[in-house]
Amino acid sequence: MIHVEHLHKSFGSVHAVDDVSFEVSRGEVVGLLGPNGAGKTTTMRVITGYLSANEGLVSVDGVPVSEDGMETRQKIGYLPENSPLYLDMEVYEFLSYIARLRNVSAKKINRRIIEMIEICGLKSVIGRQAGKLSKGYRQRVGLAAAMIHKPPILILDEPTSGLDPNQIYEIRELIKNIGQERTVILSTHIMQEVEATCSRALIINSGKLVAHGTIDELLNRSGAHINYTVSIKATRRQIEERVTLLNNVNFGEWLTDELSEHQRLTLRCSDRTNHSEEIFNWAVKNAFILTELTHETTSLESVFRELTQN
Ligand SMILES: Nc1ncnc2c1ncn2[C@@H]1O[C@H](COP(=O)(O)OP(=O)(O)OP(=O)(O)O)[C@@H](O)[C@H]1O
Ligand SMILES: [Mg+2]
Structure with missing residues (x-):
């Protein structure tokens, strides 16, 4: 759908x-992830036809964006960074104005606005001046404006930036619902945002695409591991002999000195499943007294840092 x-x-x-290539298929919700200045907004502005590319091809539904700005723009709903609204207009008036700009026929405008009020939860603010709304409501009005002409594609530039946790939750739920019937690209700095709303992420850094895939694929790709820390009442030699019996779990490092009665060590998993039960059973089977078994997962943030640190 987007090429x-x-x-x-x-x-x-x-x-x-700088030489970015990707595809987004119909019905996907894709996160464009990257630090400040990575090129997210620029990429979105080229896709929406607000900026022209120096090189390369961008097409929407097979139509090159540069050649036919109007046709592709009609298919796209765009929520720019910091959702700019006409601050002295009332919300209804603003949505009606945007609908006319987007060629919604006069007799459908009222019906479309009513639908947007429902979808974006705007009932309580519809008669209010846009400039007097809280940031969360402005964002919702921005989303309503982006969707007013029923575009099959939505491009949302940091839709939850600056919102409080309740509003973030609500906007994410809204995007998930919207994503059930539309193609969505959203940008964010936050890995969890992608996890909460997207089926896939594209990570860009300094203008280059550095990784893409589902959250699981990104975690795996970056060599993310679950690390276990265990304390066992046994000698190092006994542990070394038996540790090879564990599947997909490998010895990491010793955390205590060689002669200590309890050996404390880390174990690393080569897959992303939970091996706690297996480790426990392994200890019992080998008559090892297990006094500690904890695990930690490589965090999404550390994956993001690893992929985007220059
Ligand atoms: N109109 C412009 N004129 C000059 N430089 C620009 C312009 N727009 C963007 N840039 C530069 O291009 C680079 C990418 O900016 P862009 O806004 O696309 O990043 P971003 O990933 O959206 O960042 P942020 O997370 O801060 O919104 C930055 O170095 C920025 O300074
Ligand atoms: Mg930006």
Whole structure:
């Protein structure tokens, strides 16, 4: 549905987007993830036709964006960064204005606004001035404006930035619902956001695509492991002899000195399943007294840092 091939966009000497290629299929919710200045907004602005690429091809439903701006724009709903609204307009008036800009026929405008009030939860603010709304409600109005012409594709630039945790939750739920029938690309700095709303993530750093895949694939790809820490009343030699019997669990390192009565050590898993029960049973079977068994997962943040640190 969205096809981006060898996209380059520079501002003077700054390579904002540097040879980025990806595809987004119909019905996918894809997260564009990256640190500040990575090129997320620039990529989105090229896809939406607000900026032209220096090189490369971007097409929406087979239509190149640069050649037919109007046709592709009609298919896309865009929520720009910091959802700019006309602050002195009332919400209803604003949505009606945007609907006219988006070629919604006059007789359908009222019905579309009513639908948006329902979908975006705008009932309590519909008669209020946009400039007097809280940030969360402005964001909802921005989403309503992006969807007013029923575009099959939504491009949302940091839809939850600056919101409180309740509003973040609500907007994420909203995006999940929207994503059931539409194709969505959203940008974020937050790995958890992708986990909560997206089926897949594209990670960009300094204009380059550094990784893509589902959260699980990204965790695996970066060599993420579950680490266990165990304390066992046994000698090192006994443990060394038996540790090879565990499947997909390997010795990590010793945490106590060689002669200590309890050996404390780490074990690393080569897959992402939970092996606690297996480790417990292994200890029992070998008559090892297990006095500690804890595990920690490599965090999403550390994966993000690993992939985006320059
Ligand atoms: N209009 C512009 N003129 C000059 N440089 C620009 C312009 N827009 C973006 N840039 C530069 O391009 C790079 C990518 O910026 P972009 O806004 O795409 O990043 P981003 O990933 O959206 O960052 P953020 O998370 O801070 O929103 C940055 O170095 C930025 O300074
Ligand atoms: Mg941005």
